[in-house]
Each structure stands twice: as C-alpha cells, then as structure tokens.
Amino acid sequence: MNTWRLIFAAMACIGTALISADLATAQTGSSTDPSTVSQNCSVKFIRKVDIPAEVEGKLVELPIEEGMNVSKGDLLALVDDTSARLALEFKKAEEKEAQLNAANEVNLKDARNNEELARAEAESFRELYEKGATPYYEMKKKVLEAIRALLRIDLAEMQKKIAEAQYIAKRSEREIAEFELDRRRITALFDGYIEMRIAQLGEWVQPGSPIATLVQLDRLRVVGDISAIESNGMARAGAPVVVRVFNSADPDQDYETxxxxxxxxxxxxxxxxYRIWVDIDNRKDSNGNWMVKPGMDAEIIFQ
Known part of the structure; x- marks a missing residue:
C-alpha cells in the first residue's frame, strides 16, 4: 500500500509540473519559434525598362550586347545626328551675333554726344536771338534739333534693350538645338544590366521604338503576403525583418539578409x-554572378 501511495504522489507532482509549464508557455509564447513568417514570396525587379528612341532616324552606333553591365549615363545607342549638329552650329553663330549686338553701345554713345552738341548749339542760338543777331526760326530750329537728339538717346537705349532680348531668345534657341542633339544620344537611366538588345545597328527607328531592356540587379524587391491575424500588428513600414531567398539549384547558396x-x-x-514588399541589396558571388535573381522564391521573417 505504501508503494502505491508513493506512485500516486509522484504522478500528481508530474501532472502539476506539466500544467505549470503549459501555463507559462501560454503566457510567454513559444520559446522555439517566436517569429512570424511570410511565405510564398518571390523576387521581383524594382526597375525593368525598355529604353526607347526619342527621335526618328538611323542607328549609327549600338555599342551594347546582351549581358553587359552599364553605368548611368553610358551610351546605349546613337541616332544619326548630322543635321542636329549642323543646326546647333548655326544657332551658336546666331547667338554670337545677338550677343555682340546686345553688348554694342556705339549707337547709344553717339546719340548722347549728338545730344550734347545739339543742346550747346541751341543755347548759343538762343543767346544770339536774344541779342538780335539771328532770326527766330533759326533759333527755334536748333532747339528742335536738340529735342530730336534727346529722343535719339531714348531710341538708342530702346534698341539696346531689344538687342539684349534678342540675345536671350537666340541663347534659348541654341539650348533647344543642344537638347535636340542630346536626344539622339540614348543613354542608360541607371546602373543596370542589358537583359535584351532589341534594335539592330543601321535600323531606322521611330520615337518610342525600344532599343534595349535595362534591368537593375544590385537592388531587388521581395514581394509576398502575410496573414493579418498572425502578423499581430508587426506588419508595418519600417519594421525590421530577415529576408531569405532560396536557391533551388544549390541550397547552400541561399541568400539571407x-x-x-x-x-x-x-x-x-x-x-x-496583407500584400507586403521589402527591397534588398544584392551581392555577387566569387564568380561575379548575382546571387539573387528575379523569380526566385523567398520568405520574409518578422522577429
């Protein structure tokens, strides 16, 4: 009997301990996996652009091939720019002429000198008229000539302002010609990778014709969904997460960041x-290949 009592007492202690452990787990949560995971995620491009031609013309340069890495501003293609370059030189000459006219003050200085001379003559003839040495109409003629000389100063000043305005207009025309020339240079909008070359050297292109597909690989986007109930408010912009990208060909090359x-x-x-996404930085492996590629499966882990 004592033996059975000891057995029952031991079982009661074990049951009490298990109940206490369950209550502690319910209060603190699971100690083995406290994370919320957004599965069924996939890697997407942030930037994937078909670079277009902006003007009509023949492609005379196409220094790109599929698989090339390019930097922002690198030349991807050149549309024949002969007419645009000639137009720019013509506009530069017109701008120079307008600039010289705007800076020219010869007419204004001449008008001021003539006005000073006419004013002095008018004063002299007024004195002679007062002394009776010259008739009234001669004196009046010189006074009117002095007034005309003063008006010529106003005219010269107005012509100078017009020349300055014409210079601004010619400068704008030169800038437009430079813009038209620059539009024939098709350049990379960002650092990227030539996914596809669409156009061919010597091809005649129209505005909007795609030249090449440029993608960004140094930074990618992981897109997925997460349960609104399981996330428990953790799904918010700026929340720290761990992103794991799976390499189906080589699981040892899974990427985590x-x-x-x-x-x-x-x-x-x-x-x-909820629909969510995270932008991640990509890295290259020892062979120079990007470790993460669009289309790979991934998961987002909320701590």
Whole structure:
C-alpha cells in the first residue's frame, strides 16, 4: 500500500509540473519559434525598362550586347545626328551675333554726344536771338534739333534693350538645338544590366521604338503576403525583418539578409492577408554572378 501511495504522489507532482509549464508557455509564447513568417514570396525587379528612341532616324552606333553591365549615363545607342549638329552650329553663330549686338553701345554713345552738341548749339542760338543777331526760326530750329537728339538717346537705349532680348531668345534657341542633339544620344537611366538588345545597328527607328531592356540587379524587391491575424500588428513600414531567398539549384547558396519592410498594403484581401514588399541589396558571388535573381522564391521573417 505504501508503494502505491508513493506512485500516486509522484504522478500528481508530474501532472502539476506539466500544467505549470503549459501555463507559462501560454503566457510567454513559444520559446522555439517566436517569429512570424511570410511565405510564398518571390523576387521581383524594382526597375525593368525598355529604353526607347526619342527621335526618328538611323542607328549609327549600338555599342551594347546582351549581358553587359552599364553605368548611368553610358551610351546605349546613337541616332544619326548630322543635321542636329549642323543646326546647333548655326544657332551658336546666331547667338554670337545677338550677343555682340546686345553688348554694342556705339549707337547709344553717339546719340548722347549728338545730344550734347545739339543742346550747346541751341543755347548759343538762343543767346544770339536774344541779342538780335539771328532770326527766330533759326533759333527755334536748333532747339528742335536738340529735342530730336534727346529722343535719339531714348531710341538708342530702346534698341539696346531689344538687342539684349534678342540675345536671350537666340541663347534659348541654341539650348533647344543642344537638347535636340542630346536626344539622339540614348543613354542608360541607371546602373543596370542589358537583359535584351532589341534594335539592330543601321535600323531606322521611330520615337518610342525600344532599343534595349535595362534591368537593375544590385537592388531587388521581395514581394509576398502575410496573414493579418498572425502578423499581430508587426506588419508595418519600417519594421525590421530577415529576408531569405532560396536557391533551388544549390541550397547552400541561399541568400539571407536583414532589411526593413518597405510597404504594407492598406487593404486586406479575401483571405485576410496583407500584400507586403521589402527591397534588398544584392551581392555577387566569387564568380561575379548575382546571387539573387528575379523569380526566385523567398520568405520574409518578422522577429
């Protein structure tokens, strides 16, 4: 009997201990996996652009091939710019002429000198008229000539202002000609990778004709969904997360990085999920290949 009592007492102690452990777990949460995971995520491009031609013409340069890395501002293609260059030289000459006219003060100085001379003659003839040495109409003629000389100063000043305005107009025309020349240079909008070359050297292109597909690989976007219930308020822009990208060809090459949640949809879908995405920096492996590629599966882990 004593033996059975000891057994029952031991079982009661074990049960009490298990109940206490369950209560502690319920209060603190699971100690083995406290994270919320957004699965079924995939890697997407942030930037994938078909670079277009902006003007009509023949492609005379096309120094790109598929698989090339390019930097922002690198030349991708050149449309024949002969007429645009000639137009620019013509506009530069017109601008120079307008600049010289705007800076020319010879007419204004001449008008001021003539006005000074005419004013002195008019004063002399007025004195002679007062002394009776010259008739009235001669004196009046000199006074009117002095007034005309004063008006010629106003005219010269107005002509100078017109010349300055014409110079501004010619400068703007030169800038437009430079812009038209620059439009024939098709350049990379950002650092990227030539995913596809569409046009061919010597091809005649129209405005909007695609030249090449340029993608950004140094920074990519991981897009997925997360349960509105399981996230428990953790899904917010700026929240720290861990992103894991799976390499199906070589699991040892799975990519993991820390990041911040970039976007949380304001709408919950029919399955009570938010749409979220995270932008991550990409890295190259020892062979110079990007470790993360669009289309790979991934997951976003909320700590």
């Amino acid at each position: 820390n990041a911040q949640l970039g976007f949380v949809s304001s709408e919950v879908d029919g399955l009570k999920r």
